[in-house]
Amino acid sequence: xxxxxxxxxxxxxxxxxxxxxxxxxxxxxxxxxxxxxxxxxxxxxxxxxxxxxxxxxxxxxxxxxxxxxxxxxxxxxxxxxxxxxxxxxxxxxxxxxxxxxxxxxxxxxxxxxxxxxxxxxxxxxxxxxxxxxxxxxxxxxxxxxxxxxxxxxxxxxxxxxxxxxxxxxxxxxxxxxxxxxxxxxxxxxxxxxxxxxxxxxxxxxxxxxxxxxxxxxxxxxxxxxxxxxxxxxxxxxxxxxxxxxxxxxxxxxxxxxxxxxxxxxxxxxxxxxxxxxxxxxxxxxxxxxxxxxxxxxxxxxxxxxxxxxxxxxxxxxxxxxxxxxxxxxxxxxxxxxxxxxxxxxxxxxxxxxxxxxxxxxxxxxxxxxxxxxxxxxxxxxxxxxxxxxxxxxxxxxxxxxxxxxxxxxxxxxxxxxxxxxxxxxxxxxxxxxxxxxxxxxxxxxxxxx
Numbered sequence: 001x002x003x004x005x006x007x008x009x010x011x012x013x014x015x016x017x018x019x020x021x022x023x024x025x026x027x028x029x030x031x032x033x034x035x036x037x038x039x040x041x042x043x044x045x046x047x048x049x050x051x052x053x054x055x056x057x058x059x060x061x062x063x064x065x066x067x068x069x070x071x072x073x074x075x076x077x078x079x080x081x082x083x084x085x086x087x088x089x090x091x092x093x094x095x096x097x098x099x100x101x102x103x104x105x106x107x108x109x110x111x112x113x114x115x116x117x118x119x120x121x122x123x124x125x126x127x128x129x130x131x132x133x134x135x136x137x138x139x140x141x142x143x144x145x146x147x148x149x150x151x152x153x154x155x156x157x158x159x160x161x162x163x164x165x166x167x168x169x170x171x172x173x174x175x176x177x178x179x180x181x182x183x184x185x186x187x188x189x190x191x192x193x194x195x196x197x198x199x200x201x202x203x204x205x206x207x208x209x210x211x212x213x214x215x216x217x218x219x220x221x222x223x224x225x226x227x228x229x230x231x232x233x234x235x236x237x238x239x240x241x242x243x244x245x246x247x248x249x250x251x252x253x254x255x256x257x258x259x260x261x262x263x264x265x266x267x268x269x270x271x272x273x274x275x276x277x278x279x280x281x282x283x284x285x286x287x288x289x290x291x292x293x294x295x296x297x298x299x300x301x302x303x304x305x306x307x308x309x310x311x312x313x314x315x316x317x318x319x320x321x322x323x324x325x326x327x328x329x330x331x332x333x334x335x336x337x338x339x340x341x342x343x344x345x346x347x348x349x350x351x352x353x354x355x356x357x358x359x360x361x362x363x364x365x366x367x368x369x370x371x372x373x374x375x376x377x378x379x380x381x382x383x384x385x386x387x388x389x390x391x392x393x394x395x396x397x398x399x400x401x402x403x404x405x406x407x408x409x410x411x412x413x414x415x416x417x418x419x420x421x422x423x424x425x426x427x428x429x430x431x432x433x434x435x436x437x438x439x440x441x442x443x444x445x446x447x448x449x
Contacts, residue, residue, distance in 0.1 A: 044087050045160055047073045048080045048113065049094035049125070061157045069157055077112050090121040090160045092146070095137065106133055107140060114141045121167035123159055125151075143167055193219055193253045195260075197226040202234050203302065208422040209400040213244045213363065213415065220418030221248035222361045223256040227263055232300030235263045236424055238359040239293040239312065244418060247285060254283050255291060255336075268297055269308055269346035277336045290337035294359055302426045303353065306346045311335030313362055313379060316386060320354035324387050326379060356395065356425040358386065363419035364407055371412030382407075396423065 045061075061069035072088070074080035077097075084091070097109035105111075110124055124137035128149035137145050143163035146156065197206050212220030221241035228234050237259050241248040258279045262272050273293065280291055292312035298305040307315070309332030318324035333344035351357070360382075369377045377385075382403075389402050400421050408415055 042067050043069045043089045043160055043164065045069050045071050046080060046083055046088045046091045047071060047094075048077065048091065048097060048109070049073070050075045050097055061153055061160075069160055077109070077116065080113070081116055084117055084120070088117075088120060089164050090123060091117050092123045092125055092156075092160075094125045094148075095133065096125075096127070107137060110137055110140065110142060119167075119171070121160075121163040123163050143170075195223075195225040195256060199226060199228050199234065201232075202228045203426065204234055204298070205396060205425045205427070206422070207397045207400055207425075209404050209419070210421075211363070211404060211415065211419040212249075213418045219249045219253070220244060220420075221252050222363065222418040222420035223252035224359070224420050224422050225256050225260050226422065226424070227260055229264065229266075234298040234424070235268075236296045236298070236357075236359060236422065237263075237293065238361060238420055238422060239291055239310075240361045240363075240418070240420075241291045242289060244416075248289075251280070251283055251289070251291070255280060255293075259295075269295075269306060270344045273308060273310055273333070273336065273344040274342075277342070280337045284337065287337075290335045292335045292362075296357065296359065296424075298351070298357075298424070302351065304348060304350050305357075307349050308344045308346050309333065310344050311338070313360065313365065316358045316360075316383060317349075317351065318356045318358070318386070318390055319352045324356075324358075324383055324390060326383065351426070354426055356399075356423060358400075358421065358423050360421045361417075361419060363415055363417035364403070364421060366417055367407050367411035367415050369410055371410075377407060377410060396425065399423065 061071070072083050074083050080091075091113055093109050093113045095106060095109055110122070113122055122142045124134065124142040124145040125148055126134045126137065126145050128147040134145040134147070143166045144159050146159055194210065197208075199206055206226060208224065210220075210222070210224075212218060212222075221243055222239070223241070224236075224238040226234065226236045237256075239252065239255060239259075241252045241255070255276060258276060259272070262275055267275060272295070276293070280289070290311075293308075293310040294312040294315060295308045296305050296315065307327055309329055311332065311334050314326045314329035314332070316324050316326055327349055328347060331345050331347050334342050365377050365379055365382050367377055368374045369381050385406055386399070386403060389399055389406075394402055400423055404419060404421065407419075
């Protein structure tokens with residue numbers, strides 16, 4: 001038999017239940033228990049209705065699992081706000097609540113409850129036959145609607161549980177959407193921070209590969225850049241901030257932008273690196289942070305270059321008709337941020353008429369050479385690997401893609417360190433191409449399987 005909804009403010013599990021009543025005896029404003037997941041404990045329903053005759057009645061509410069639905073009642077929204085604690089799972093609001101009727105707005109009570117309880121499931125109680133009002137209530141945010149005249153125990157119990165699950169699913173979807181938006185914004189930001197080479201007017205070909213060590217990141221602590229100054233000199237740089245987190249990635253971007261600005265301002269060699277060290281010292285979080293760097297400035301004729309190393313691996317050069325080898329590295333200076341008054345000598349190197357210059361970070365050489373537990377690949381192993389790939393006719397983008405893929409394969413899985421590799425190449429002369437037309441740079445000599 002239906003019985004009136006009890007007027008208790010809080011019903012607790014320890015309260016004795018009288019037969020045929022949903023809540024048992026009442027207690028004055030007892031602190032609510034911690035919320036529980038539906039299906040594992042009692043549900044708590046907050047009913048907001050101001051019918052002085054108490055005509056809204058429900059039977060004792062017990063779900064199919066044997067869990068009770070405990071009921072709290074509030075006569076107005078002010079009282080409801082006080083009773084709306086974290087253990088409430090669902091709110092049932094009477095749309096005929098007189099205290100919220102303003103003019104022709106029949107949903108005033110619902111709007112107020114939705115603002116009051118954005119994280120709770122909400123059910124709207126409507127008069128029977130008013131389908132338009134019921135549909136509008138769901139459209140503006142209620143999980144479901146119930147008709148007063150058709151209300152019974154099983155229907156209300158089922159509606160409460162369904163509303164709670166719908167709200168839970170809606171909340172999950174909102175969080176997923178927010179997570180996707182944040183990921184997309186982060187991706188756009190990181191992608192925008194990657195360099196765009198400024199090589200307009202240069203005869204050099206450029207290629208690069210970048211692989212951050214952080215999971216699902218686009219940007220790591222490695223950084224690189226290439227610009228051509230008005231005098232025709234091509235400047236290239238690659239570096240590595242110690243560490244792999246977002247702070248190191250941000251510092252790498254700052255150093256790259258500072259390098260580009262200083263290079264375009266005319267600085268080079270020791271003067272440029274000394275200024276970059278000042279930038280690093282001001283921007284790093286602690287004195288243990290340092291960065292390695294390799295800079296190359298290639299003369300306008302493309303035949304010679306200046307090389308500066310700051311604790312960084314030396315570039316690899318492959319000249320036409322000869323094996324790839326490392327450029328001299330004996331005269332390098334320390335990494336940026338280690339010594340306050342360090343110097344970085346600039347060494348002149350001959351490139352020749354036709355060449356490929358590969359600059360890289362240590363992520364390319366610190367992987368294992370034959371799976372976990374084996375020795376690291378090292379520079380010698382990298383040179384051997386690149387020479388083998390060059391003998392297969394690889395060059396440009398294909399060469400870098402193959403190098404990074406093989407290093408990962410030799411390591412026996414994903415590389416834990418960031419990897420950045422860039423390649424600058426100068427085409428062969430017309431005489432060279434006439435002598436060996438089948439070996440154009442950057443292409444395979446044949447497509448034999």
